[in-house]
Amino acid sequence: MLSDLQVKNFALINQVNINFKQGLNILSGETGAGKSIIIGALDLLLGARASTDIIRSGKEAAYISAFFQPDELELINQFLREAGIETEENGILIAREIRENGRNRTLINGQLATLKIVKKISRYLIDIHGQHEHQLLLNQDYHLMILDAFIGQKIAEHKTEINKLYQSLKEIKQELAAVAIDESERVRELDMVNFQIEEIETAKLKAGEYKNLKEEYKVLENGEEIYQVINEFINVLSGDEFSKQGIIDRLAALKNKMLNFNEYNEELSALNQHFNDIYYNLEEFIFELNDFEAKFDYDEDRLKLLSQRLDLINGLLRKYGDSETEILNYLTELYSKKNRLENLEEKLVQLQKKENEIKSKLLVKAADLSRIRQNYAVELENNLQTELQDLAMEDVEFKVDFSEKNIAADGIDRIEFLISPNRGEELKSLVKIASGGELSRIMLALKTITAALDQVDTLIFDEVDSGVGGKTAAKMADKLSQIAVGRQIICITHLPQIASQADHHFLIKKEKGEKRTFTRIYPLAKTERIEELARMIGGTRMTDKTIAHAEEMLNLAGNFKVKQGG
Incomplete structure (x- = not known):
């Protein structure tokens, strides 16, 4: 049950606090007073798309909060705990703040929450039924949803199984689409793959090869210059045919002379040791130069082979990867x-076999579901026809028409509601022939039937009386009063017949302040209710006759409630 609703800086509302109770809560007021603003605020609170246009002019933010005490509190609290939100023992407080700067906030029990969580739990809190929902009856797809809602949990498992099978079928079809290429394209693709495999395998690549080959190539490419420098080094250090004595020989003579001074002075001895180290290092360097010169072979044929190998590898790198490892990995993929x-x-054969197996299972399950739907459709027809007779549609005939569609996630049934508004007329599509008033009554009748099945104990009707009046309005009022027994109904109406049945009546009034217009909501006492009903009966002109009529309507409504035990 919705206990308290607070709305602040929302459209024409400066601030209102409404305490709703169990039973039939009626909201009435003159056209333009802002009756539907309350429903709009609740809709926004429970996850509807927000716009800064709803913020009252001159204010930075609009604020809506509601305290609920639902029958399914423990079920909702379990979900909230799983979402990491602390719960309260006596109810749930939901709040939403819409700010000009776009930094909107949603809170559950004072803790930040997502709209996704709010939407998840809202189906256990309130069922809002407005004029737009009448129009849903004009959408044939909605007819199947209504029938399934009427059947409820009895088909939940069937629908889950069918949906799973259908998703599996979609996946198989996607695989088939990926596999099903024509033979000529397959041959072309296979030829290309074989060519690439042969090209890579013929190269016989090894990891790290490219780096080593590049180093060797650079040495050979500059071989002549390298050989000349090495040879010059050796000649200068060791001597050549023109200079019999090299630097190393002259240094050796000096080294021997320095030996004579070792015992004279410690500093000279240290210098001599330092020089000895240099001499022996230089001698070692000469050995290494000679060794390199002996091994060095400037081979033009080898250089040519290296160039060809590097060109080959570069070509593969351009095509298949940035390294030998990447190319070899690509070979595995090929x-x-x-x-x-x-x-x-x-x-392809395996997938087609699997597709046929799933499709067969799906069709069997869908056929089972269709049989269940058709059985319950008869019950829905009978129940709805009874309810419509109570709403002054005695001669109407209602039928749920079945036709078959391509297999889908919800089965094979295409459902359409057919009606014959007058006795003797043939059944025709509800979508094509129903008037606004008939749609209102049909939807109310459906709500009456499904109310006992709903998990919510608060139903909201926004001008469900659109297009009706007279005796029909009285019948509709009785019906709303019946639905309200044991649950909470919040109803916006312009009809006195419906307002007279209220257990709690609120007047929505637009008032002018010194500078601005604002909307206020007043709970009405009995005397005030008589005045409001008289206004609804006679308009702005209130007479003794309209007041007497209003009193009579209240008395009749009271008697009706006594009879029904309300």
């Missing part, structure tokens, strides 16, 4: 692709 292409026909 083998997998080759295997897939070579076994494509077998894969």
Whole structure:
């Protein structure tokens, strides 16, 4: 049950606090007073798309909060705990703040929450039924949803199984679409894969090869210059045919002379040791130069081979990867692709077999679901026809028409509601022939039937009386009063017949302040209710006759409630 609603800086509302109770709560007021603003605020609170246009002019933010005490509190609290939100023992407080700067906030029990969570729990809190929902009856797809809602949990497992099978079927179809290429394209693709495999395998690549080859190529490419420098080094250090004595020989003579001074002075001894180290290092360097010169072989044929090998590897790198490892990994992928292409026909047969198996299971399950729907459709027809007779549609005939559609996530049934508004007329599509008043009554009748099945104990009707009047309005009022027994109904109406049945009546009034217009809501006492009913009966002109009529309507409504035990 919705206990308290607070709305602040929302459209024409400056601030209102409404305390709703169990039973039939009626909201009435003159046209333009802002009756539907309350429903709009609740709709927004429970997850509707927000716009800064709803913020009262001159204010930074609009604020809506509501305290609920639902029958399904423990079920909702379990979900909230799983979402990491602390729960309260006596109810749920939901608040939403819409700010000009776009930094909107949603809170549950004072803690930040997402609209997704609010939408998840809202179906256990309130069922809002407005004029737009009448129009849903003009959408044939909605007819199946109504029938399934009437059947309820009895088909929940069937629908879950069918949906799972349908999703599996979609996945198989996607696989088939990916596999089902024509034979000429398969052959072309296989030829390309084989060519690439051969090109990579022929190269016989090794990891790290490219780096080593590039180093060797640079050395050979500059071999002549390198050889000349090495040879010059050796000649200068060791001597050549023109200079019999090299630097190393002259240094050796000096080294021997320095030996004589070792015992004279410690500093000279240290210098001599330092020089010895340099001499022996230089001697070692000469050995290494000679060794390199002996091994060095400037081979033009080898250089040519290296150039060709590097060109080959560079070509592969441009095509298949940035390194030998990447190319070899790509080769593995090519083998997998080759295997897939070579076994494509077998894969296609397997997928088609699997598709047929799933489709067969799906059709069997869908047929079972269809039989259940058709059985309950008869019950819905009878129940709805009874309810419509109570709403002054005695001669109407109602039927749920079944036709078959392509298999879908909800089965194979295409449902359409047919009616014959007058005795003797043939059944025709509700979508094509129903008037606004008939749609209102049909939807109310459906709500009456499904109310006992609903998990929510608060139903909201926004001008469900659109297009009706007279005796029909009285019948509709009785029907709303019946639905309100044991639950909470909040109803916006312009009809005195419906307002007279209120257990709690609120007047929505637009008032002018010194500078601005604003909307206020007043709970009405009995005397005030008589005045409001008289206004609804006679308009702005209130007479003794309209007041007497209003008193009579209240008395009749009271008697009706006594009879029904309300």
